[in-house]
Amino acid sequence: MDVLKSKIDSDICNVITNKSIRKYTILVDKSIMLHFKDDTTTKADLLIGADGVHSRVRNTMFGPSSPYASSRFSGQYAYRMATKQAEIATTNPDHPALKGLTFVSHLPPRPLKFRNLTASEQWCGQTLHFITTAIGPPTIGPLLISLYETLPKAHPVIRPPNVESVPMAHVLEQCPKWEPHLLSALSLPTACSKWAIYTLPHLPTFMAKGLDGPAGNVALIGDAAHAMLPHQGLGACQGIEDAYVLSLLLSSPLTNITNLATALEFYDEVRRPLAQKVADSSRVVGEMLDFTSYEHVGDSDEEWGQAMGGLCEWLRDEGGTFAVGERAMDMLKGKA
Ligand SMILES: Cc1cc2nc3c(=O)[nH]c(=O)nc-3n(C[C@H](O)[C@H](O)[C@H](O)COP(=O)(O)OP(=O)(O)OC[C@H]3O[C@@H](n4cnc5c(N)ncnc54)[C@H](O)[C@@H]3O)c2cc1C
Numbered sequence: 001m002d003v004l005k006s007k008i009d010s011d012i013c014n015v016i017t018n019k020s021i022r023k024y025t026i027l028v029d030k031s032i033m034l035h036f037k038d039d040t041t042t043k044a045d046l047l048i049g050a051d052g053v054h055s056r057v058r059n060t061m062f063g064p065s066s067p068y069a070s071s072r073f074s075g076q077y078a079y080r081m082a083t084k085q086a087e088i089a090t091t092n093p094d095h096p097a098l099k100g101l102t103f104v105s106h107l108p109p110r111p112l113k114f115r116n117l118t119a120s121e122q123w124c125g126q127t128l129h130f131i132t133t134a135i136g137p138p139t140i141g142p143l144l145i146s147l148y149e150t151l152p153k154a155h156p157v158i159r160p161p162n163v164e165s166v167p168m169a170h171v172l173e174q175c176p177k178w179e180p181h182l183l184s185a186l187s188l189p190t191a192c193s194k195w196a197i198y199t200l201p202h203l204p205t206f207m208a209k210g211l212d213g214p215a216g217n218v219a220l221i222g223d224a225a226h227a228m229l230p231h232q233g234l235g236a237c238q239g240i241e242d243a244y245v246l247s248l249l250l251s252s253p254l255t256n257i258t259n260l261a262t263a264l265e266f267y268d269e270v271r272r273p274l275a276q277k278v279a280d281s282s283r284v285v286g287e288m289l290d291f292t293s294y295e296h297v298g299d300s301d302e303e304w305g306q307a308m309g310g311l312c313e314w315l316r317d318e319g320g321t322f323a324v325g326e327r328a329m330d331m332l333k334g335k336a
Pocket residue numbers: 019020021022050051052053054055056078195197221222223224230232233234235236237238239
């Protein structure tokens with residue numbers, strides 16, 4: 001936040017960081033009144049809700065009783081741990097976790113090769129999968145370890161805490177018969193945080209169109225708009241793409257206070273289908289990694305690898321985000 005603030009011209013932009021929004025109301029002149037939890041208010045011409053999966057802006061936009069107002073527990077947990085790459089290297093310099101991204105899970109543990117991705121190795125089984133990510137040089141870089149758990153479909157858990165600390169013994173209990181590489185990696189971290197993963201259904205709009213809540217110059221970005229399962233590692237990236245497209249539209253000389261709603265409509269039109277497509281493919285990738293649905297899993301390891309590779313193929317389209325930005329700008333210019 002300090003880095004962002006240092007880039008902003010304080011003469012034209014006043015940044016306040018210690019406020020928590022409770023709701024907003026739309027005034028007769030179409031300006032927006034923000035109501036904060038400390039009972040203060042302020043007025044704005046435009047409100048972008050980037051307040052995460054439990055967004056209060058979204059809650060107001062759809063109305064508290066709407067199915068789109070609240071986040072839902074996905075039935076999945078992430079156990080997140082860290083160690084140093086050097087610690088693993090001391091006992092096993094050939095450990096697969098040091099060679100790139102490694103996915104491992106159990107029942108039955110079997111390695112699968114990704115098409116076109118030789119640095120990656122996956123071990124898949126049921127309801128749990130394991131990912132290590134080595135960052136930076138092996139001598140000093142950390143090794144991040146995540147264990148993902150999917151509860152049975154009819155689980156009784158409704159709204160667990162977002163994050164809690166759990167003892168390492170709790171993690172190890174879940175995988176007593178896992179293969180030795182995995183157990184050696186899990187023997188190193190001393191602390192683990194357990195994240196309950198909350199997601200959203202596909203919203204019918206990312207802007208305040210007056211469905212059950214008030215219409216106005218209000219839009220959602222990031223997890224507030226499309227909180228998804230993390231199995232393609234793309235949730236935050238999607239938020240960045242939202243911000244990119246929105247910033248193109250809002251900074252254009254063609255946009256002014258009288259046509260803000262039009263710019264938000266173009267943002268919604270280009271970004272919503274894409275973000276929701278990523279949310280769908282993240283869910284499918286999770287089902288494949290955990291074998292919780294066999295719909296997408298081929299009969300052979302090779303078919304499985306091809307299906308997984310196919311799901312990730314479109315991510316290689318490096319120009320995609322820029323093309324989406326151009327499409328939104330063409331709409332603004334009346335070309336599309
Ligand atoms: C286990 C796990 C692994 C993930 N791995 C990846 C990955 O590898 N790659 C990736 O791209 N994404 C990943 N994600 C997703 C990523 O973490 C989120 O998509 C991203 O953090 C969302 O950013 P955001 O700014 O929209 O929301 P948040 O990061 O939730 O930020 C919301 C902000 O709004 C503030 N806020 C909340 N309520 C209010 C309020 N009422 N008023 C004012 N401010 C408020 C919060 O304090 C916070 O600063 C992962 C998520 C999980 C759970």
